[in-house]
Amino acid sequence: MWSLSQIAGSIHEWLSTTFNPTIALVLEMVIAGVAIIGLFAVLGLVLVIMERKVAAWIQIRLGPNRVGPKGLLQSAADTVKLLVKEGMTPDGADKFLFNLAPFIAMIVAMLLMAPIAFAKDFQFWDLNIGILYVSSISSIMVISILMAGWSSNNKYSLMGAMRSGAQIVSYELSAGLAILTIVVLTGSLQVSEIVQSQANGWWLFKGHIPAIIAFVIFMIAVTAETNRAPFDLAEAESELTAGFHTEYSGMKFALFFLSEYVNVFIVCAIGATLFLGGWMPFHIGNWEAFNHVMDYIPSSIWFFGKTFFLIFLIMWFRWTFPRLRIDQLLNLEWKYLLPISMVNLLLMTALAILGWYF
Amino acid sequence: MVEELGKTTEGDLIINVGPQHPATHGVLHLVITLNGETIKNVEPHLGYIHRSIEKMSESLTYRQFIYVTSRMDYLSAHINNHACAMCVEKGLQIEVPERAQVIRVIMDELTRIASHELWWGAMAMDLGALTPFFYAFRERETINEIMEETCGARLTMNYMVPGGVLQDLHPDFQRKVKEFIQLYKRKIHEYDELVTGNIIFQNRMKGVGYLSPEDAVSYGCSGPVTRGSGVSSDIRKHYPYEIYDKLEFDEILETGCDSFARYLVRIREMEQSVRIIEQLIDNIPEGDYQAKTKAVLKLPKGEFYQRVETARGELGVYIVSEGGTTPYRIKYRSPGFSNLSVLNKIATGSKLGDLVAMMGTLDLVIPDIDR
Numbered sequence: 001m002w003s004l005s006q007i008a009g010s011i012h013e014w015l016s017t018t019f020n021p022t023i024a025l026v027l028e029m030v031i032a033g034v035a036i037i038g039l040f041a042v043l044g045l046v047l048v049i050m051e052r053k054v055a056a057w058i059q060i061r062l063g064p065n066r067v068g069p070k071g072l073l074q075s076a077a078d079t080v081k082l083l084v085k086e087g088m089t090p091d092g093a094d095k096f097l098f099n100l101a102p103f104i105a106m107i108v109a110m111l112l113m114a115p116i117a118f119a120k121d122f123q124f125w126d127l128n129i130g131i132l133y134v135s136s137i138s139s140i141m142v143i144s145i146l147m148a149g150w151s152s153n154n155k156y157s158l159m160g161a162m163r164s165g166a167q168i169v170s171y172e173l174s175a176g177l178a179i180l181t182i183v184v185l186t187g188s189l190q191v192s193e194i195v196q197s198q199a200n201g202w203w204l205f206k207g208h209i210p211a212i213i214a215f216v217i218f219m220i221a222v223t224a225e226t227n228r229a230p231f232d233l234a235e236a237e238s239e240l241t242a243g244f245h246t247e248y249s250g251m252k253f254a255l256f257f258l259s260e261y262v263n264v265f266i267v268c269a270i271g272a273t274l275f276l277g278g279w280m281p282f283h284i285g286n287w288e289a290f291n292h293v294m295d296y297i298p299s300s301i302w303f304f305g306k307t308f309f310l311i312f313l314i315m316w317f318r319w320t321f322p323r324l325r326i327d328q329l330l331n332l333e334w335k336y337l338l339p340i341s342m343v344n345l346l347l348m349t350a351l352a353i354l355g356w357y358f
Numbered sequence: 359m360v361e362e363l364g365k366t367t368e369g370d371l372i373i374n375v376g377p378q379h380p381a382t383h384g385v386l387h388l389v390i391t392l393n394g395e396t397i398k399n400v401e402p403h404l405g406y407i408h409r410s411i412e413k414m415s416e417s418l419t420y421r422q423f424i425y426v427t428s429r430m431d432y433l434s435a436h437i438n439n440h441a442c443a444m445c446v447e448k449g450l451q452i453e454v455p456e457r458a459q460v461i462r463v464i465m466d467e468l469t470r471i472a473s474h475e476l477w478w479g480a481m482a483m484d485l486g487a488l489t490p491f492f493y494a495f496r497e498r499e500t501i502n503e504i505m506e507e508t509c510g511a512r513l514t515m516n517y518m519v520p521g522g523v524l525q526d527l528h529p530d531f532q533r534k535v536k537e538f539i540q541l542y543k544r545k546i547h548e549y550d551e552l553v554t555g556n557i558i559f560q561n562r563m564k565g566v567g568y569l570s571p572e573d574a575v576s577y578g579c580s581g582p583v584t585r586g587s588g589v590s591s592d593i594r595k596h597y598p599y600e601i602y603d604k605l606e607f608d609e610i611l612e613t614g615c616d617s618f619a620r621y622l623v624r625i626r627e628m629e630q631s632v633r634i635i636e637q638l639i640d641n642i643p644e645g646d647y648q649a650k651t652k653a654v655l656k657l658p659k660g661e662f663y664q665r666v667e668t669a670r671g672e673l674g675v676y677i678v679s680e681g682g683t684t685p686y687r688i689k690y691r692s693p694g695f696s697n698l699s700v701l702n703k704i705a706t707g708s709k710l711g712d713l714v715a716m717m718g719t720l721d722l723v724i725p726d727i728d729r
Contacts, residue, residue, distance in 0.1 A: 059492040155373045159395075159710075229486055230558055236486065239714050241380060320552070322559045323486025325711045326395050 004300050005121035032124055036110050043265050044258035048075040050308075051261070051315055058319040079254065087250035090153060097151035102248065102255035104144035109259040111137050112266045115191050119279050119300035123192065130191035131183060134270055135176050138225065141263065142168040145227075145234065148256070149244040160243025163326055164234030168225055170333040175221035177341040181214040181348040182207070182274045195278035202277035208356070210348040215275045217341050222267035223314055224329070226260060230321035231329060268310035272303065276310075279303040370398060377406045382717070383480060384724030388701075395709050400702045404728050411729045415688040420446050420520060420655040423685065428514035430692065431726035433473040434668040436465045439518035444599060445664035445675040446520040449657035455646040458522030459600045464535070464638050465505075465517060466666075467631040471542070472501040473669035474628045481621070481718035482553050485562055490553050497545060500538045504531065520655060522648030535639050539632055546629070554625065563618035567704040567716040570615060577703065578696040581671025582627065583720055586620030588613040593667035607634050617712075620719040656683055670694055670721055694726040 011031070015024040049064070049072060056063025064071035089095055115130035117123045127133060142165055149161020183189060185207060186197045197203075203211050224231035235243035245256045272278060279299035283291045324332065371392040377385040385406035391399040411430060415423035424442040428435040440462055447454060454462075479494030502512040507528040509515040517524050553559050569579070574587040584591040592609040594602040610626045612619035657679035665674045671693030678687040697720045705713045 055488075059489050060496060061492060155371060159371075159373075163395075232486065233711070236711065239711050319489050321487060322482060322553070322556065322562060323711070324558055325562060325709050327709060328558075328561055 003122070003298055004119040008122060036113050036124065039113060040106070040110055040258065040262055044261050045075045045079065047261040047265060047311065048078070048257075050311070054312065054315045055319050058316070082251055082254040085250035087252045088247075090247050092153035093247065094151035094153070097147050098247075099252070101144045101148035101151065102252045102259075104147065105141065105259040106255045108137060108140045108144065109262040109266065112263070116266065116269050117191050117195055117273060117278050118303055119298070122300070126190065126192045129189045131179055131189045131194070131270070131274075134266070135172065135179060138263070138266075139168070139172055141225075141259075145244050148248070152244070152247040154247050156240045156242070157244050157246045160234045160236070160240045160246070163236075164227060164244060166326070167227070167231060167233060167329060170330060171221045171224040171231075171337075174217050174333060174337040174341045175225055177338070177345050178214040178218035178221060179270075179274060181210060181341075181345050184345070184348050184352045185211075191273060191278075195273060195280060198277040198280050201283065202275065202280070204275040207348065208351060210344050210351060211275065213340065213344045214348070215271070217337055217344070218271055218275070219310070219313065220337065221333075222271065223317055224333070226263045226267055226314075228260075228264065228314060229318040230323050232318075232323060233326055233329060236323060264311060264314060265307065268314065269303070269307045271310050272306035276306045277302075278306075369393070382724070383722065386698075386722065386724045386727070388713075390710070390713070392710060395711075397705050397708055397710060397713055400705045400713065402698055402701060407725050407728045409725075409729065412688050412690060416685055419683050420657060420685070423688065424519065425514075425516045427690075428516055429725060430690065430729055431668060431670060431673070431694065431723050432513055433476060433723055434469055434670065434673075435513065435515045436462075436469040436517060437666055437668040438673060439516060440466055441664055441666040441668075441673050441675045443518040443520050444666070445662050445677050446655065446657065448664055449660070449662045449677065449679060450520065450651070450655060452521050452649050452651060454522055454600075454649055456601075456643045457645040458647050458649070460638050460642050461523050461527060461647065462518060463600050463602065463605075464635055464642075465508075465515075465523075467634045468501050468504065468535070468538075470631045470669045471628050472498050472505075474624045474631075475501075477624060477669075477718075477721045478549065478553070481715075481721075482559075484714045484718040485559065487553065487556075487559075490549070493545075493548060493552065497538075497542055500534070500541060504534045504538065507531065507534070519648065521651040522646065524648075526647045527642070532639055532642070535635060539636060539639075542628075542632055549625065554621075560618065562712070562715055563616065563621055563719075564614075565616050565618075566708055566712045567617040567620075567719060568615055569700055569704050573700060573703055577700045579671065579700055580693050580696065581667065581669070581721075582610075582620055582623040583671065583697045583700070585610055586612050586623045586719070587615045591672070593665050593672055597665060599664075599666060605634050605637055607631075617715055617719040624721070654683055656681065657685070665691075668693060670723065670726065671697060690729060692726050692729065694722055694724075698722055698727055 012028065015027055019027065052074070053063045064074035067073045067077045089098055112134055114125040115123065115127055115133055145164045145168070146161045149157040149164070152158070182194065182203050185203060186194045188194060204215055227234045240246070245253055248256060279302050281294040281297060281299070281302055283294060373390050373392060374387065375390055376382040376387040382388065387403040387406060389401040389403060390397060409429070411426050415426060418426065424439050427438040427442050430438055475494040475498040479491035482490035505515055506512050508531055509517040509524070569583070569587050571587045571589050574584045574589050580591055588611055590596070590609060590611060595609050607630045610623045610630060612622050657677065659679055659681040662677045662679070663674060665672055672691065673693055674691030676689040676691070677685050680686040701717065701720065705716055
């Protein structure tokens, strides 16, 4: 059957038979790097057009429909526009930090792609602390936002950055605790093992109520972590014009924009991996025929289907809810989500010790 | 700048919101003194869209100056024109035919609904929810189409003239208005589901922007802003004009005094406007749509004042005449100006995000404030 792991395997085989091992390794690294950059760009384009179409669908309008078939090339056209635009640097800005910030945002988004299992046996880097790696790298994102807000020398940017800092730092806690509840069940931080542990059912269904609570908390927390509505206080266009990227233009702005979307993809991919079984097909108990049919669907389609379903959920939030106020945002985290997820983690630990899960 | 504001201390952040800013819905300039996210002082600066409409009107005849007023509060264009037309009629003692009166009232109420619809969408947009705007425009568009058919314009209608209305109704008018009422009744529950009942929205609105009834009166507020503080102020009830005294409708009063109360007043006012239109739409009397007037209008020497209830509050038109063909002096008492004046009072001490919400509930239309 056609699969991503077979393609990767045959490339590896061809390289190692054609070149000596060192050159083959270097070439493989180059190919992986190019693949990540390509994935970054493609995901950005796809998610932007998806967001606009979803928004249009929710808002009873058509959305982009002029460039290409059904407007599908609109984001490609926008990218070309952004590439040829001048990237202005304000006079009063700290030029080094100002220009560095968007690249940090982009690098963080790319680094986060490494441990994600896109399909069966297809992963850039299956390190044994994969989930820990994701949560630690994603906290670097806040540095780029603070850097952008501070170096812009603009009051709106600074306020947006400060809001964002408070927000990301606090919501990381409950996102981390929600992740921990699943780690407690699997006993491993390695992404491939977490996926493998769901071969007989997804954790969302196997983990009883604590898993469902953890899933809800995880979705809320990652929506806040990626600065998307209803937690988009960092950008809050009706209050702060554009928040931390007010002064950015051209491709520098686009890098922030793209990394936001890629971050949304990554957190949804993590959510799908932890709670919805990653690339694992949907199986029901001992319905042999049904399970067999499900196995025929390629694992990459399962993974991307689940991820895009979660992305759709996050987009749905954005186009439905009003924005929270900064104090309500922090109250929600520190007074509700954090205590709930702590208790939830304890519950899950008890369940895991007693073995009361499927 | 820091010394001028007086209230600032070391460490305060002064930001200029506007004149070009997505939150101000126009060219309003707010100088905000912030302590972190908390507002210490808000100072509105006006004048960016001042077109000296009052001075300009002194060189326009009594027929012409009415058209300029469509550009004041452009969302209540009919009602502005109505006020001016009635003021001139008062001076000339013209008896307006009953058909014209009914048409005027229907048009006023349609305008009020359209204005509140736009306010509802923009209000939700201020709070970061972009979708309600499109839902509001779905209904508003049908009203605009009705206006377009009868008046020829969608925004600045210029339909009310001294003595009645400019031309007769379009033959489709009654059918279309009934269709609109049906559409409205079918869709209004979506407003509550999408925004009013939303827990985030309620948390953002309840308990913020407290305006006590005493302050509402002493700052000269009017319209839904005062009624949200429980002060009865509907000109249609207190100083009925045209046929409002014969109509059955309620003055909406909420006693919450906060942003949410002002929000509810406007939402429920739309229902009352529909109620008024329902009473009239099948009972438009036959007859002239305009009284016979002289080609050149000359108001007798004296002072004339007429007030109406626009979508935003009380609009007063004050004409001083020397007996000529043009007014000697015109003064408008616009609702937006007085309503804006409470902004500092209600916003001080709250968070920056709430300022935008409060401005939304005051329903500011900048050309109305600045004229």
